[in-house]
Amino acid sequence: MSTSVASAIEAPSLAVSTVIFTLRPCEDGQLKLALPLVKRIRAPFEGQWALPGGPLKPDEDLADAAASKLKQTTGLEPRYLEQLYAFGNLDRSPMSKLEDRVVSIVYWALVGTVEAEKAIESENVHWFWADELPKLAFDHNLIVEYALWRLRNKLEYSRLAHGFLPETFTLAQLREVYEAVLNKPLDPANFRRMVESNGAVVATGERLAGTRHRPPQLYRYDSSIDLTDLGPLGEKQ
Amino acid sequence: MSTSVASAIEAPSLAVSTVIFTLRPCEDGQLKLALPLVKRIRAPFEGQWALPGGPLKPDEDLADAAASKLKQTTGLEPRYLEQLYAFGNLDRSPMSKLEDRVVSIVYWALVGTVEAEKAIESENVHWFWADELPKLAFDHNLIVEYALWRLRNKLEYSRLAHGFLPETFTLAQLREVYEAVLNKPLDPANFRRMVESNGAVVATGERLAGTRHRPPQLYRYDSSIDLTDLGPLGEKQ
Numbered sequence: 001m002s003t004s005v006a007s008a009i010e011a012p013s014l015a016v017s018t019v020i021f022t023l024r025p026c027e028d029g030q031l032k033l034a035l036p037l038v039k040r041i042r043a044p045f046e047g048q049w050a051l052p053g054g055p056l057k058p059d060e061d062l063a064d065a066a067a068s069k070l071k072q073t074t075g076l077e078p079r080y081l082e083q084l085y086a087f088g089n090l091d092r093s094p095m096s097k098l099e100d101r102v103v104s105i106v107y108w109a110l111v112g113t114v115e116a117e118k119a120i121e122s123e124n125v126h127w128f129w130a131d132e133l134p135k136l137a138f139d140h141n142l143i144v145e146y147a148l149w150r151l152r153n154k155l156e157y158s159r160l161a162h163g164f165l166p167e168t169f170t171l172a173q174l175r176e177v178y179e180a181v182l183n184k185p186l187d188p189a190n191f192r193r194m195v196e197s198n199g200a201v202v203a204t205g206e207r208l209a210g211t212r213h214r215p216p217q218l219y220r221y222d223s224s225i226d227l228t229d230l231g232p233l234g235e236k237q
Numbered sequence: 238m239s240t241s242v243a244s245a246i247e248a249p250s251l252a253v254s255t256v257i258f259t260l261r262p263c264e265d266g267q268l269k270l271a272l273p274l275v276k277r278i279r280a281p282f283e284g285q286w287a288l289p290g291g292p293l294k295p296d297e298d299l300a301d302a303a304a305s306k307l308k309q310t311t312g313l314e315p316r317y318l319e320q321l322y323a324f325g326n327l328d329r330s331p332m333s334k335l336e337d338r339v340v341s342i343v344y345w346a347l348v349g350t351v352e353a354e355k356a357i358e359s360e361n362v363h364w365f366w367a368d369e370l371p372k373l374a375f376d377h378n379l380i381v382e383y384a385l386w387r388l389r390n391k392l393e394y395s396r397l398a399h400g401f402l403p404e405t406f407t408l409a410q411l412r413e414v415y416e417a418v419l420n421k422p423l424d425p426a427n428f429r430r431m432v433e434s435n436g437a438v439v440a441t442g443e444r445l446a447g448t449r450h451r452p453p454q455l456y457r458y459d460s461s462i463d464l465t466d467l468g469p470l471g472e473k474q
Contacts, residue, residue: 012293014251014340056249058335062325085470086323086342088299098295103251105323105340142469149468231386232379233322 012088012101016065017053017140019084019108019147020074021130022116023164023180031180033130035144036074036119044093044100045137049126051144053104066107075120078109080163084147092139104138108147110163131183155181159200159221168204168218171195195219249325249338253302254290254377256321256345256384257311259353260401260417261364268417270367272381273311273356281330281337282374286363288381290341303344312357315346317400321384329376341375345384347400368420392418396437396458405441405455408432432456 023031037049052073056065063081070078088103111119121127128134130148133141154160161177175191195201201219208215260268274286289310293302300318307315325340348356358364365371367385370378391397398414412428432438438456445452 011295012251014249056325056340058248058338059327061327062323062340083322085320086299088293088342090296090298101295103293103299103342105325105342145469153468231390232382 010099012103014056015053015102015104016056016062016069017051017104017106017143018066018070018081019051019106019144020070020078020111021108021147021151022111022119023113023177024116024127026129031113031176033148033180033183034116034127035130036121036125036127037133037136038073039124039126040137041124048137049128049134049140050137051106051140052125053106056105062105063107066109070109070111073120073125074111074116075118076111076115079112079115080110080160081107082109084108084143084150087139087143104143106143106147108150110160112166113164114166152182162221168206168220170208170216170218172216174201174219247336249340251293252290252339252341253293253299253306254288254341254343254380255303255307255318256288256343256381257307257315257348258345258367258384258388259348259356259364260350260414261353263366268350268413270385270417270420271353271364272367273358273362273364274370274373275310276361276363277374278361285374286365286371287374288343288377289362290343293342299342300344303346307346307348310357310362311348311353312355313348313352316349316352317347317397318344319346321345321380321387324376324380341380343380343384345387347397349403350401351403389419399458405443405457407445407453407455409453411438411456 020035022034024034026032036052038052040046040048040050052069054065054069056062060068062083067078067081070076070081084106086103086105088101090098090101092102092104093100119127130144133144135141136144151160155178161174161181164177165173171192172188174195175186175188178191179186200222202222204218204220206218208218257272259271261271263269273289275289277283277285277287289306291306293299297305299320304315304318307313307318321343323340323342325338327335327338329339329341330337356364367381370381372378373381388397392415398411398418401414402410408429409425411432412423412425415428416423437459439459441455441457443455445455
């Protein structure tokens with residue numbers, strides 16, 4: 001039924017890309033948000049950095065496509081994966097012709113800081129600080145900016161920080177994640193009050209192993225609260 | 238470059254659909270959430286009701302496609318239009334073959350209650366109460382359920398109720414919108430306190446025209462706060 005229309009101007013093609021965030025220590029030891037980018041090896045934007053992604057395979061679910069691209073680019077499994085937005089406007093690429101139009105369904109993912117140490121890096125896959133990106137291919141700077149905005153908004157009312165942390169963690173580690181994502185220092189006492197009144201994080205009763213006289217308490221997220229709150233959609237969409 | 242791949246199994250095609258909400262008075266005069274559906278005139282799901290939508294035209298932006306489908310189905314302009322989600326899993330339609338796979342980018346829209354009185358209705362376009370839907374085509378019941386969840390969540394922390402209201406309104410009218418969307422009665426005094434502490438709604442200094450001894454005050458939304466909060470994406474994506 002759509003063949004005759006498609007033959008006049010080809011229908012837009014469909015790609016899936018992923019913004020993959022992790023936290024990495026910078027030179028002074030502080031954690032900072034980082035993401036992997038892939039160097040384009042063909043036109044348009046040949047030689048520029050871009051989000052990992054590619055055409056949607058005919059037999060692949062959207063979230064599976066995003067996760068498999070993440071795996072392929074970084075060697076890692078996501079701790080959190082959520083659909084961000086579908087970008088498909090005609091002006092996404094200044095040089096685009098209608099025949100080259102691509103609609104990108106973009107996901108965003110969190111990778112744990114410990115896992116991220118084992119991430120793949122190569123000539124064509126490089127990790128960048130989220131606030132020091134070069135000019136990226138297509139509208140990918142805008143996409144990263146929007147993903148950062150979503151991450152920061154969502155951190156405030158969800159268990160999202162858990163995506164960066166191990167199963168148990170100290171309050172100082174949790175605060176470090178918040179500081180890195182929000183990119184500002186937080187008062188430790190106020191932070192503790194916020195966490196305790198929120199109720200999403202519970203004390204395990206255990207303490208950090210180590211030689212300190214009074215090692216800090218370990219906490220975990222209350223697993224009865226869902227990390228991905230997609231309401232009726234559940235996790236696998 | 239992708240032509241040889243596409244010729245093996247055709248790439249998924251792309252559609253844009255819209256969930257269009259308005260409030261309409263039911264028999265007892267109370268406002269209730271309603272949405273228009275379109276009867277399918279071809280297989281699959283021939284004769285079943287479905288969300289208005291269709292294939293994305295090669296030269297049309299995503300949001301424009303959603304708005305134009307809304308206009309075509311209802312004769313109306315949206316007061317609010319936002320991308321909801323891209324639905325593209327392989328199991329969207331139980332009978333689907335890979336060649337028939339469709340990825341739907343779904344928008345949701347609000348139409349003002351006054352405007353909605355002039356909406357088109359016909360044998361193939363019918364308005365349904367949001368909580369009394371028949372079994373719809375494809376995964377459209379799930380899509381409506383998710384759109385309702387988004388609407389209810391968003392109502393609590395945004396100026397979204399404005400999408401249903403005229404420029405100025407009484408607090409009773411505003412409360413009626415909240416009650417209809419959340420589907421529960423709200424205490425008038427608590428509601429007034431919530432609105433006043435929120436700051437998004439400001440008194441105009443005028444009162445409702447009428448014959449009552451002490452007509453209620455008129456309010457408006459503070460226009461310095463954006464209705465659509467898409468962060469860096471702005472309104473036109």
